[in-house]
Amino acid sequence: MATIEECRAALGKLSDNMSGAGGDVRAAAALDRSVSCHLTDLDLTFAGRLTGGRIEVAGTHPGAPRERAQIRLALTGDDLVDLVGGRLDFATAWGSGRVRLEASLLDLFRLRKLL
Template identity: 70%
Template sequence: MATMEECRSALRRLSDNLAAAGGGVRDAAALDRSLSCHITDLDITFTGRLTDGRIEGPPREKAGIRLTMTGDDLVALVDGDLNFAKAWASGRVRLEAGFRDLLKLRSLL
């Protein structure tokens, strides 16, 4: 089971990856939205604001993009060992967002 620090580190790496991305991934990550990532096995929620492809600071409002998964799945996703689309389709990862955000994020899948 991934620890809280491993999850925090994975989210930092995800932020770095999004900020360094180019093309369609960069366009999809260029949203300005609050987000949360609930880690079910640790019963902890990380929150931040996705701005210009980087996850920073606390959000100003309730998360517009919400992810739910285990810590191990978060680490595996960021490390590239777990395919997001397959994990989402199988229910291992839950993504809640508005319809427009889902359309924008689909290129990340």
């Protein structure tokens, strides 16, 4: 099982990857939205914002998200680490139910470029 520190590092790497991207990916990452990432196996939520092409984690707390973020992700810590590390395909994980992504329809269309 991935540790909290490994998951925080994975979110940091994802943020770095997004901020360094160009073209359509950079445009998709340019949203300004609240974000939550619930790690179901650790029962922990990272909460923050997607802003300026980066994910800024404001804090963590035990359990499910306390507030409804505009972009919500739920998955295991291992799946987060594997997704960011390129060992797990998002479409496959999402299609099989291993990853849940919830957002407005317009945001989902924009975010698909990141995935």
